Amino acid sequence: MSEHPIPAERGVSNRVVFKCDLTDARTATRILRTFLAEQGLDESELFNCELCLAEACNNAVQYVADTAAQEPVIAEAICHHTGVELRVTDHTNGFELHERPATLDPQRENGRGLFIIQSLMDEVRYYRGTQRNTLVMRKSRTHQQHRPAHDAAVANLEDARRQLESCQQTISGMASDLCVRSETLAAIFRCCAELGRTSDLEGFGRRLLNDLLHLTAADWFVLRLVPVGDSRLSVFVVSEPSLHTDPLPLHAADATTSAELGAARARREVEFDARRAAARLEPLCQAGPKAVGVVHPLLFNDTLIGTIAIGRREPAPFSALQSEMIRTFTEFMAVQVINARHVEEQMHARIVAHELDIAHRIQRALLPRTLPQLAGFTLAASWESARQVGGDFYDAIMLDDHTLLLVVADVMGKGVPAAMFATIMRSLVHALVGRSRHPAKLLRRLNELLYAELSSVGMFITAQLVVVDLHRRELVAASAGHCPVIVASGDHVRPLRMAGMPLGVLPDVRYREQKVALAAPAGLLLYTDGLTEALNPAGEMFGSERLTAWLRDRFAQSMKAEALRDALVAELNGFCGGEPLRDDQAFMVLAEEAPVVAMRGRTNTATTGDFHPADVTACSRNFIFPLDPALGIQS
Amino acid sequence: MKIENEGNHLRVSDIAELNAVNASQFRDEVRAAMPQSPESIEIDLSQTRFVDSSGLGALFALYKTANTSRDGVTLRLINPRPPIQQLFELTQLHQLFEISQR
Numbered sequence A: 001m002s003e004h005p006i007p008a009e010r011g012v013s014n015r016v017v018f019k020c021d022l023t024d025a026r027t028a029t030r031i032l033r034t035f036l037a038e039q040g041l042d043e044s045e046l047f048n049c050e051l052c053l054a055e056a057c058n059n060a061v062q063y064v065a066d067t068a069a070q071e072p073v074i075a076e077a078i079c080h081h082t083g084v085e086l087r088v089t090d091h092t093n094g095f096e097l098h099e100r101p102a103t104l105d106p107q108r109e110n111g112r113g114l115f116i117i118q119s120l121m122d123e124v125r126y127y128r129g130t131q132r133n134t135l136v137m138r139k140s141r142t143h144q145q146h147r148p149a150h151d152a153a154v155a156n157l158e159d160a161r162r163q164l165e166s167c168q169q170t171i172s173g174m175a176s177d178l179c180v181r182s183e184t185l186a187a188i189f190r191c192c193a194e195l196g197r198t199s200d201l202e203g204f205g206r207r208l209l210n211d212l213l214h215l216t217a218a219d220w221f222v223l224r225l226v227p228v229g230d231s232r233l234s235v236f237v238v239s240e241p242s243l244h245t246d247p248l249p250l251h252a253a254d255a256t257t258s259a260e261l262g263a264a265r266a267r268r269e270v271e272f273d274a275r276r277a278a279a280r281l282e283p284l285c286q287a288g289p290k291a292v293g294v295v296h297p298l299l300f301n302d303t304l305i306g307t308i309a310i311g312r313r314e315p316a317p318f319s320a321l322q323s324e325m326i327r328t329f330t331e332f333m334a335v336q337v338i339n340a341r342h343v344e345e346q347m348h349a350r351i352v353a354h355e356l357d358i359a360h361r362i363q364r365a366l367l368p369r370t371l372p373q374l375a376g377f378t379l380a381a382s383w384e385s386a387r388q389v390g391g392d393f394y395d396a397i398m399l400d401d402h403t404l405l406l407v408v409a410d411v412m413g414k415g416v417p418a419a420m421f422a423t424i425m426r427s428l429v430h431a432l433v434g435r436s437r438h439p440a441k442l443l444r445r446l447n448e449l450l451y452a453e454l455s456s457v458g459m460f461i462t463a464q465l466v467v468v469d470l471h472r473r474e475l476v477a478a479s480a481g482h483c484p485v486i487v488a489s490g491d492h493v494r495p496l497r498m499a500g501m502p503l504g505v506l507p508d509v510r511y512r513e514q515k516v517a518l519a520a521p522a523g524l525l526l527y528t529d530g531l532t533e534a535l536n537p538a539g540e541m542f543g544s545e546r547l548t549a550w551l552r553d554r555f556a557q558s559m560k561a562e563a564l565r566d567a568l569v570a571e572l573n574g575f576c577g578g579e580p581l582r583d584d585q586a587f588m589v590l591a592e593e594a595p596v597v598a599m600r601g602r603t604n605t606a607t608t609g610d611f612h613p614a615d616v617t618a619c620s621r622n623f624i625f626p627l628d629p630a631l632g633i634q635s
Numbered sequence B: 001m002k003i004e005n006e007g008n009h010l011r012v013s014d015i016a017e018l019n020a021v022n023a024s025q026f027r028d029e030v031r032a033a034m035p036q037s038p039e040s041i042e043i044d045l046s047q048t049r050f051v052d053s054s055g056l057g058a059l060f061a062l063y064k065t066a067n068t069s070r071d072g073v074t075l076r077l078i079n080p081r082p083p084i085q086q087l088f089e090l091t092q093l094h095q096l097f098e099i100s101q102r
Helices: A023-037 A043-062 A114-121 A157-195 A202-217 A257-267 A284-287 A320-366 A417-432 A438-457 A545-558 A561-576 A598-608 A613-618 B025-031 B052-067 B082-090
Strands: A012-018 A073-079 A083-090 A123-127 A133-141 A222-224 A232-238 A268-272 A292-300 A303-312 A375-386 A391-401 A404-412 A462-467 A474-480 A484-487 A494-496 A513-518 A522-527 A585-592 B001-008 B009-013 B040-042 B074-078 B099-100
Touching: A012 A023, A012 B001, A023 A043, A023 A073, A043 A073, A043 A083, A043 A133, A043 B082, A083 A268, A083 A545, A114 A133, A114 A284, A114 B082, A123 A320, A133 A202, A133 A522, A133 B074, A157 A202, A202 A222, A202 A303, A202 A320, A222 A284, A232 A257, A232 A303, A257 A284, A257 A292, A257 A303, A268 B099, A284 A303, A292 A320, A292 B040, A303 A320, A303 A484, A303 B025, A375 A391, A375 A561, A391 A417, A391 B001, A404 A417, A404 A522, A404 A585, A417 A438, A417 A462, A417 B040, A438 A474, A474 A484, A484 A513, A522 A545, A545 A561, A561 A585, A585 A598, A613 B082, B001 B025, B001 B052, B025 B052, B040 B052, B052 B074
Parallel strands: B009 B040, B040 B074, B074 B099
Antiparallel strands: A012 A073, A073 A083, A083 A133, A123 A133, A222 A232, A222 A303, A268 A292, A292 A303, A375 A585, A391 A404, A404 A462, A462 A474, A474 A513, A484 A494, A484 A522, A522 A585, B001 B009
16 A cells, blocks of 8 residues: 555545434534535535435434434545545435436425435435445536645645545445445356256255355345245245244244244344344244344245345344345345246146046046947947046946946046046956946945045045846846936836945945836936036026936937937036036936837836746847736737 | 515515424414415525525425415515525426526
8 A cells, every 4th residue: 555655636535423313414414515615516516415415314314213213323425536425324214215206296295305316416326224224325526626625734644644544444445345246246147047947946045045144244044935825934944953943833923022923924124133032932043142133024026935034143233235235135035936936836737737637548448438238228328527537437347148237436536546546446346246246245345445545545436336137127226325326117217216325435334235127118327416416507406306307208208328318418518508517427328229019018017017037038138028918918 | 584574575584594403493483474465475595505305395385375375475585596596496396486586
């Protein structure tokens, strides 16, 4: 320094520290005006500087925070040969410095002072700290005849030395300021480069906050996030393990025990001081007995994402510049968390879509490609899925040349798990029919085999099993909580209501069987509840009564199963009146063909009721109706 | 500060500063001196070397009082110094006051 003495005209400063009071503020601005006059500013410049200082000092006094009324206000003027810098450090809660409006409404009183400052100065910046903010106002000088009015005074060696010291201080302050700013920029650039790569949010948070520790000369930090769907602030990254404390419930009755909760609730920065905290309860006290710091909420729009707490072990508050950096980094972190969450959501949506696609294909594959066709009968089925994946399925298995097992089931649940259970159920049915052809026994065994898996995931299956023996012209049915099979036997069409526990609810269940004789023409409809629960635009259900009545008409017309199926699908579509399917719909219909010769016998069977085994064996494979000898008509 | 009241003509002069410290007192004193139906209100700013936003606020308050008085007179400001004249222009208050140089 001694080799390159700083020329006196590089800049001089004057600093006035005053009590938080309007009269003192006025005195301070007068002192600084006098100082600036000594530096050779002209009348207009002096008026403007005095005015801006007065506005800033008055604001500092009038808006001082309740707790800081004892703190002094600092006003400073620094005069360089190219311009003037004015600084006022206040202890208010700070304000938002917006762009200067183009014009001012003369009627509006608010904001006039700030408008004046922004109009008269070339550059205005506001550095916010915690109840310590600095307004920096700069004005360049147009005519720069730096004419120290106190040439004589400079002769005073003591004065000159003081001025030199002051200059050196100013310059070294500016240099360190510059250094920190360039480091901040570098850190922000580094983080920007990472913005696209969001896979490692934890690593990103750690690097960002370690940079911030370094830049603000802080010792510790705690980043907490509110996990999606949670209402607690959970530790995400910390500077040291001791700060890794329990999650904080956001709805806790008392938020005063934690600065982090306080900041999260109030949505604004909150100061922390271990010496004043309720030490046993305040998690940040882990940072040390004398630790101080600030907590900023991480916000995105109005949503709280988390908090960042940062501080020092020793009670030294952050400067305005450091506070500004913390604020910037906090905003940066919030953006990054939101980015990472969006990416995660997209990934999740893709996985779910893929899973549903798989489940849908499994489901489709379950359904029999072709249905067995029997002489004298037709069998048809329909399956429609409301969602991408339904839990409904049906099956038809020939047990021998005249016995048919019909299965309709509904797995309660959705997605891949439902499809998996449907697959297992179908395989089990196929495996078990070799051993038993009693629906009740089959259901009991199915329940035994499926109970553990189903109950462990809280799912269950309703199923209807019907064994139709075409030689004996009878059916045997059992139900596991499923909607009833509708049986047409001659003129009678009625639902076969049976009690039965769904599969997977209780470990050991015995099912009951019901045997029904089938007079000609016989018909069956097995279905899932999506059919009867279909809604019309008025919100009415299709209902089992409507279904039974509809079937009564159709079975009487001796329609083939395919035609009946198509008619039922059309009926349902008509009923829903274009409303989208609310639930899955599956049904299977068995219909007997009614040859003309058999027509006369119909009433007969209906009245006689049951068949005699002898009659059944006597009747041909064509299921032409067995004629009662009492009628005097021989086949 | 000097307040003269002749007939219904109010004239205020000899004002050194209008700042945050004295603005409300200035406003209240002038208001108190204001006649029921003023014919003119003049504020002489020729001696005034400093006005800040509180001072502007006080002038604006007087303007409103004068304007809403029975006969609705306007506030006349006399001989403001150039920086203060510029301040009125900057804050658009020159549209409301009648400013005259004599």
